[in-house]
Amino acid sequence: MKRxxxxxxxxxxxxxxxxxxxxxxxxxxxxxxxxxxGEKILTEGFVDRDPFTFTxxxxxxxxxxxxxxxxxxxxxxxxxxDAQLAGATGLLAGLFTVLTLRLTRTGLNPxxxxxxxxxxxxxxxxxxxVRPHLATMLGMxxxxxxxxxxEAGRKPWYAVAALIPVYLIWVxxxxxxxxxxxxxxxxxxxxxxxxxxxxPSPLPDARAVxxxxxxxxxxxxxxxxxxxxxxxxxxWLLIMTMPHLPDIIVEHAPTDFASPGAWPLAALMVxxxxxxxxxxxxxWRVSWLLPLFWMAQAYGRARxxxxxxxxxxxxxxDLWPQTCWAxxxxxxxxxxxxxxxxxxxxxxERLEALxxxxxxxxxxxxxxxxxxxxxxxxxxxPTLWPLEALPAMRAHEPSAGQRNHLFNDYSDGAFSIxxxxxxxxxxxxxxxxxxxxxxxxxxxxxxxxxxxxxxxVAEWQARYGxxxxxxxxxxxxxxxxxxxxxxxxxxxxxxxxxxxxRRAKD
Numbered sequence: 001m002k003r004x005x006x007x008x009x010x011x012x013x014x015x016x017x018x019x020x021x022x023x024x025x026x027x028x029x030x031x032x033x034x035x036x037x038g039e040k041i042l043t044e045g046f047v048d049r050d051p052f053t054f055t056x057x058x059x060x061x062x063x064x065x066x067x068x069x070x071x072x073x074x075x076x077x078x079x080x081x082d083a084q085l086a087g088a089t090g091l092l093a094g095l096f097t098v099l100t101l102r103l104t105r106t107g108l109n110p111x112x113x114x115x116x117x118x119x120x121x122x123x124x125x126x127x128x129x130v131r132p133h134l135a136t137m138l139g140m141x142x143x144x145x146x147x148x149x150x151e152a153g154r155k156p157w158y159a160v161a162a163l164i165p166v167y168l169i170w171v172x173x174x175x176x177x178x179x180x181x182x183x184x185x186x187x188x189x190x191x192x193x194x195x196x197x198x199x200p201s202p203l204p205d206a207r208a209v210x211x212x213x214x215x216x217x218x219x220x221x222x223x224x225x226x227x228x229x230x231x232x233x234x235x236w237l238l239i240m241t242m243p244h245l246p247d248i249i250v251e252h253a254p255t256d257f258a259s260p261g262a263w264p265l266a267a268l269m270v271x272x273x274x275x276x277x278x279x280x281x282x283x284w285r286v287s288w289l290l291p292l293f294w295m296a297q298a299y300g301r302a303r304x305x306x307x308x309x310x311x312x313x314x315x316x317x318d319l320w321p322q323t324c325w326a327x328x329x330x331x332x333x334x335x336x337x338x339x340x341x342x343x344x345x346x347x348x349e350r351l352e353a354l355x356x357x358x359x360x361x362x363x364x365x366x367x368x369x370x371x372x373x374x375x376x377x378x379x380x381x382p383t384l385w386p387l388e389a390l391p392a393m394r395a396h397e398p399s400a401g402q403r404n405h406l407f408n409d410y411s412d413g414a415f416s417i418x419x420x421x422x423x424x425x426x427x428x429x430x431x432x433x434x435x436x437x438x439x440x441x442x443x444x445x446x447x448x449x450x451x452x453x454x455x456x457v458a459e460w461q462a463r464y465g466x467x468x469x470x471x472x473x474x475x476x477x478x479x480x481x482x483x484x485x486x487x488x489x490x491x492x493x494x495x496x497x498x499x500x501x502r503r504a505k506d
Contacts, residue, residue: 007355021085056434107338119271123268172225276319
């Protein structure tokens with residue numbers, strides 16, 4: 001059976017991701033303010049107060065993704081959003097290349113392996129954005145892969161210690177390290193219970209159990225190895241325990257399986273369950289059950305979909321050869337699957353496999369660093385972001401010492417933070433700063449009747465200071481409020497999707 005070339009797989013995934021992600025990777029407002037925060041840290045040092053709003057300015061705030069933000073800022077220095085897109089798609093292309101190769105090494109037909117990896121990509125893709133969350137996808141894949149390798153007997157139990165430096169970096173990049181710690185904890189508990197029950201376990205004795213517990217504690221303690229100490233993990237817990245967050249942020253809400261974007265995830269869930277059913281429960285391994293936990297999490301919170309998809313793909317490569325389905329296919333369709341014995345790659349083969357991806361990365365970095373037209377890949381969606389209002393916003397952008405309070409809708413604060421930093425914004429999407437109750441109040445007011453909107457605007461101005469400018473979306477209650485007061489608010493721009501107002505001179 002013909003083997004896939006790693007370099008060609010990498011190029012294929014990268015091209016697919018770049019073509020499909022030119023605008024889609026920039027649909028999250030976090031891309032804007034993450035980049036600005038990273039630049040602030042590089043130029044001014046660590047930030048521990050809100051630097052952007054007039055509602056909560058100088059209140060305590062922890063940039064809990066600071067290392068990821070610094071990486072984003074460095075890429076942005078290279079060539080703006082184009083370099084960020086190149087980095088994000090390159091990381092994901094490398095990840096899916098490795099996953100595809102894991103599948104083919106079982107003896108699975110390369111086309112079948114690519115199809116399955118494509119399904120995993122489709123199930124995860126709605127969360128592909130230029131932001132530190134991508135590091136959690138990589139970290140979860142590494143965690144599950146190591147657990148699988150240990151339980152399969154290809155690595156000793158103490159190889160878990162390799163996760164300590166991984167988690168040290170992950171802690172400072174994204175709070176999703178909690179998912180890695182949870183996965184590791186579930187594996188450790190499962191291995192211990194299997195040993196007690198007399199079932200196969202990679203923990204040979206009580207000493208190994210104690211050793212694994214010690215390594216797990218070390219992985220947990222690195223959560224405090226950051227510039228902000230205990231405040232950083234506290235921020236993770238604050239966000240995860242906000243009861244109203246699912247009401248205002250789609251990715252924190254339960255997965256909507258009626259949406260076509262969730263259908264690949266649903267198909268993967270069904271496929272994983274069918275795959276697991278192909279092995280008698282008495283032979284199940286702890287590592288094979290880990291995706292069940294993340295499947296439940298993905299059902300309850302959409303942002304966990306990639307964690308289920310990636311963990312299921314890693315497990316599938318280990319589980320598939322053990323299933324009755326694999327034996328059935330091998331008998332009837334040997335062109336589709338023939339059991340293969342694992343063969344270790346030589347150093348020469350590994351270097352040859354890395355040659356084309358390394359060359360590709362070098363060429364892309366050169367294109368981005370030289371600001372070549374061939375490296376202009378990113379494009380912001382004008383139907384999503386108020387790019388049409390940007391000239392007017394810049395024309396009236398305040399200088400130092402001028403009044404600069406900009407009222408804005410929830411999704412546009414980050415846009416202004418990046419493009420027009422002379423304004424202090426009313427709100428952005430940092431839920432840990434504003435609190436979910438405050439954001440629920442804001443979103444409810446946006447859709448309220450005119451008297452309620454007027455009352456809320458008056459209340460906010462009394463509490464936070466008078467507004468000097470307003471950026472609104474056409475058709476919202478906020479836009480109706482400003483449009484109905486021409487004597488007080490001068491419309492300096494009226495577009496198809498957005499409007500920009502400034503307060504009339506007193």
